[in-house]
Amino acid sequence: MGALLRGAVGVANVLSLAGLAAMTIVTVTDVAGRYLFNRPLPGALELSELLMVFLVFGAFAVTELRNGHVDIDVVVNKLPQRARALSETFAATLSTAFWGAITWRTALHAQNIWRAGETTPNLGLPIAPFVWVAAAGTLLFTLALVARGVAAFQRLTRP
Amino acid sequence: MTATGIGILGIVAMLVLMTLRVPIGVAMGVVGFFGFAYLSGWQAALAMLGLVPYGNVASFTLTVLPLFVLMGHFATMAGLSQELYDTANRWFGHFRGGLAMATVVACGGFAAISGSSLATAATMGTIALPEMRKVGYDAKLATGCVAAGGTLGILIPPSVMFLIYGFLTEQSIGKLFLAGIAPGAVLVALFVGTIALVTWVDPRLGPAIVRTPFLERIAALRRVWAVAALFFVVIGGMYLGVFTATEAAAVGAFGAFLFAAARGKVTRHSLTEALVATTTTTAMIFGILIGAIVLGYFMAVTKVPMALAAFFSSLPVPATWVMIFIIVTYVILGGLMDSLAMVLLTVPIFFPVVQALGYDPIWFGVVLVLLVEVGLITPPIGMNVFVISGMSKDVSIQGVFIGTAPFLVAMGLLLALLMLFPDLALFIPRTMK
Numbered sequence: 001m002g003a004l005l006r007g008a009v010g011v012a013n014v015l016s017l018a019g020l021a022a023m024t025i026v027t028v029t030d031v032a033g034r035y036l037f038n039r040p041l042p043g044a045l046e047l048s049e050l051l052m053v054f055l056v057f058g059a060f061a062v063t064e065l066r067n068g069h070v071d072i073d074v075v076v077n078k079l080p081q082r083a084r085a086l087s088e089t090f091a092a093t094l095s096t097a098f099w100g101a102i103t104w105r106t107a108l109h110a111q112n113i114w115r116a117g118e119t120t121p122n123l124g125l126p127i128a129p130f131v132w133v134a135a136a137g138t139l140l141f142t143l144a145l146v147a148r149g150v151a152a153f154q155r156l157t158r159p
Numbered sequence: 160m161t162a163t164g165i166g167i168l169g170i171v172a173m174l175v176l177m178t179l180r181v182p183i184g185v186a187m188g189v190v191g192f193f194g195f196a197y198l199s200g201w202q203a204a205l206a207m208l209g210l211v212p213y214g215n216v217a218s219f220t221l222t223v224l225p226l227f228v229l230m231g232h233f234a235t236m237a238g239l240s241q242e243l244y245d246t247a248n249r250w251f252g253h254f255r256g257g258l259a260m261a262t263v264v265a266c267g268g269f270a271a272i273s274g275s276s277l278a279t280a281a282t283m284g285t286i287a288l289p290e291m292r293k294v295g296y297d298a299k300l301a302t303g304c305v306a307a308g309g310t311l312g313i314l315i316p317p318s319v320m321f322l323i324y325g326f327l328t329e330q331s332i333g334k335l336f337l338a339g340i341a342p343g344a345v346l347v348a349l350f351v352g353t354i355a356l357v358t359w360v361d362p363r364l365g366p367a368i369v370r371t372p373f374l375e376r377i378a379a380l381r382r383v384w385a386v387a388a389l390f391f392v393v394i395g396g397m398y399l400g401v402f403t404a405t406e407a408a409a410v411g412a413f414g415a416f417l418f419a420a421a422r423g424k425v426t427r428h429s430l431t432e433a434l435v436a437t438t439t440t441t442a443m444i445f446g447i448l449i450g451a452i453v454l455g456y457f458m459a460v461t462k463v464p465m466a467l468a469a470f471f472s473s474l475p476v477p478a479t480w481v482m483i484f485i486i487v488t489y490v491i492l493g494g495l496m497d498s499l500a501m502v503l504l505t506v507p508i509f510f511p512v513v514q515a516l517g518y519d520p521i522w523f524g525v526v527l528v529l530l531v532e533v534g535l536i537t538p539p540i541g542m543n544v545f546v547i548s549g550m551s552k553d554v555s556i557q558g559v560f561i562g563t564a565p566f567l568v569a570m571g572l573l574l575a576l577l578m579l580f581p582d583l584a585l586f587i588p589r590t591m592k
Contacts, residue, residue, distance in 0.1 A: 016442075017434045020225055027226070027409030031402065048405070049217045055225060056216045059442035068439045069182045069446050070497050074539055076180040091181040098185045098192070102449075105209030134213045 016058030057137025085156035092149030166461025184450030191454030226408030231273030232433035233415035256358030256365035266308030267347040270315035280309020303562020310532035315343035334588040349569035451503035468511035493534020
């Protein structure tokens with residue numbers, strides 16, 4: 001399970017990096033095209049928006065694995081070991097519930113958009129697959145949060 | 160219970176969750192979700208939960224954010240921070256406290272190509288701290304000046320904080336950036352003055368080093384041309400309307416990458432590091448942002464911001480007193496909270512008040528960013544101080560906080576200047592079309 005999750009997060013990470021690199025290149029190409037060749041890149045704006053989906057949703061889980069999400073630990077760090085494990089278990093459970101709910105609703109949203117057959121205004125790309133990507137990203141994030149919760153719970157129950 | 164009462168209850172619940180170490184984005188989101196569900200129904204709340212994340216990520220407005228973050232990381236990769244510090248050293252090193260002065264000046268220079276205070280502090284810290292300690296600088300002064308100097312990252316454009324503020328209040332990013340230039344330059348000068356003063360009182364804190372001959376100093380100026388070029392292309396391009404903010408950021412990131420490539424600093428490893436640092440920072444910001452937007456839905460139906468705005472504008476005291484109250488609130492919150500969470504949480508609440516009182520929204524953006532800077536170096540939670548104390552093992556967190564204290568006075572002075580002369584912030588953006 002752990003190895004599988006790590007593998008999936010690794011793939012998402014690569015997609016996220018590619019999204020960032022592509023977004024930079026698309027925007028620079030658009031600017032260069034406009035000023036140097038008088039030919040802006042069609043749909044550059046739209047492409048940037050879609051690449052943001054890979055960039056952000058692809059990076060949620062890896063950010064979680066690297067402890068990159070912000071919490072306030074000054075109060076909890078002063079507590080004894082057991083109380084700290086309890087608060088971490090609680091925090092991870094609540095985070096799992098929140099991002100789990102977001103995953104569920106985003107997936108539903110993707111389904112609705114798929115049925116409606118929505119496309120982007122300029123390039124005519126179907127939007128639903130990108131919403132699925134978003135849901136996949138938040139699902140990975142949720143699973144990473146489950147892993148954190150399990151680890152905290154084990155610390156809590158250890159004699 | 161009235162909707163406003165539920166809103167206040169929700170804010171209290173959220174703060175309790177945050178103290179229990181619930182990630183701040185989740186704390187805001189959970190309270191926002193349940194509050195909104197209670198007031199507007201479960202169906203509406205669940206639908207909102209499905210629309211907010213995708214809708215705000217796949218939105219052109221915020222594409223500018225990762226691009227400016229990337230520009231800063233590429234600039235670090237290119238070694239531009241080292242060049243800035245070397246040049247500043249040649250100009251200031253021979254003064255008492257000169258290396259510390261060089262540090263804050265270099266921080267100001269790096270802030271002109273980086274949008275983050277943490278990155279500015281961390282980048283200049285790795286370079287400046289060893290140099291200062293080598294010649295026997297006082298540990299508190301050395302760490303304090305880097306932690307305080309680093310905060311310049313968000314005042315001098317580009318600035319992630321101005322981007323967030325502009326996003327929340329629908330103000331022009333270009334104008335906000337330009338409004339930060341003059342106050343940023345004044346703050347650098349005030350920091351230099353602060354260092355001159357503390358080392359005049361106790362010269363042992365920061366011994367002078369050997370003077371660099373004048374001609375060599377002039378020659379050294381040429382080494383910072385890359386930083387100057389990036390700043391003028393990016394900020395100048397926005398000023399003249401050649402680029403939108405996103406385009407300026409992409410061109411800046413690309414330019415910084417070219418400088419890194421020209422200096423032979425691009426390796427597979429360094430490139431991956433810069434990209435990963437950018438995507439994870441972006442994900443961290445969006446993790447909080449999504450929670451804050453969900454909370455925003457709740458706050459809007461509670462009408463807490465409107466009630467506050469009506470209350471404050473009906474008070475029989477001059478607007479200045481309300482502004483001072485807001486400033487004091489921010490100083491307290493800044494000590495207690497993460498800066499991004501504080502801005503995302505408070506701007507939707509205070510901005511209507513500020514507008515109702517007739518303050519300029521661009522001016523308030525500058526004041527807010529300055530207050531965020533104060534928050535970054537005031538206890539108990541001062542992120543810049545945490546970063547710097549993490550980098551210097553022999554100085555305690557308390558020690559760094561003490562070291563930053565004199566710089567808080569300089570910040571207070573700038574705040575007073577901005578209150579007395581709002582044009583200090585506004586005269587540059589006013590010339591923009």
